[in-house]
Amino acid sequence: MSQKKAIVLFSGGLDSSTSAAIAIESGYDTIALSFRYGQKHAKELEIAQKLAPKLGIKEHYIIDINLSLWGGSSLTDDNMDIPEDGIKPHEIPSTYVPGRNTVFIAIALSLAEVKEAEGIFLGINAVDYSGYPDCRPEYLSAFQQLANFSSKVGVEGKPPQLIAPLIQLSKEEIVKKAISLNVPIEETWSCYQGEEKPCGVCDSCRIRNEALIKAGYTIRG
Numbered sequence: 394m395s396q397k398k399a400i401v402l403f404s405g406g407l408d409s410s411t412s413a414a415i416a417i418e419s420g421y422d423t424i425a426l427s428f429r430y431g432q433k434h435a436k437e438l439e440i441a442q443k444l445a446p447k448l449g450i451k452e453h454y455i456i457d458i459n460l461s462l463w464g465g466s467s468l469t470d471d472n473m474d475i476p477e478d479g480i481k482p483h484e485i486p487s488t489y490v491p492g493r494n495t496v497f498i499a500i501a502l503s504l505a506e507v508k509e510a511e512g513i514f515l516g517i518n519a520v521d522y523s524g525y526p527d528c529r530p531e532y533l534s535a536f537q538q539l540a541n542f543s544s545k546v547g548v549e550g551k552p553p554q555l556i557a558p559l560i561q562l563s564k565e566e567i568v569k570k571a572i573s574l575n576v577p578i579e580e581t582w583s584c585y586q587g588e589e590k591p592c593g594v595c596d597s598c599r600i601r602n603e604a605l606i607k608a609g610y611t612i613r614g
Contacts, residue, residue, distance in 0.1 A: 405441030431461025434587020
């Protein structure tokens with residue numbers, strides 16, 4: 394009997410690396426899927442390529458989709474600065490990339506059908522997140538309905554399941570989960586900037602660093 398397969402949306406960050414580790418622990422033969430979507434730096438992709446084999450992932454696809462052509466996000470638009478003044482409650486930050494997760498999951502569904510993968514693992518999180526609308530349980534549930542009807546395998550009653558194991562966890566709980574699964578946390582990259590070291594002041598760095606401290610993880614370097 395062949396091993397069950399899963400696609401993991403993999404950015405090289407803490408959340409996606411932990412999600413990948415959970416998929417592997419759950420017995421899936423895991424295929425990583427990353428995107429060169431017009432982000433301002435290639436740091437996260439460099440990290441993803443190095444991390445995938447360390448996590449035990451043998452197959453890794455990197456897809457080009459240039460969302461920077463129309464901008465609309467400080468992660469893709471050179472005319473917009475990445476915010477460094479902290480998260481503002483009830484405000485979706487400029488780092489939100491319109492349609493990004495929708496595009497990513499759609500391509501993951503295509504890959505999953507060809508690879509006969511039973512699951513698609515996402516590192517999205519609705520608790521300690523930056524207000525992104527496409528990181529909510531309601532969004533995931535609606536997309537699962539689309540997955541059920543949009544493919545041959547779906548019509549046959551075997552659509553891949555969208556699995557977001559971190560969606561209801563706090564960032565601190567995600568760090569603790571990563572530690573328990575031996576994820577090389579210090580090698581992951583969550584910073585919105587692409588410098589040699591994390592900036593420490595963007596929203597992603599602030600959320601990550603606070604969680605590391607609460608979880609008792611020693612930040613080195």
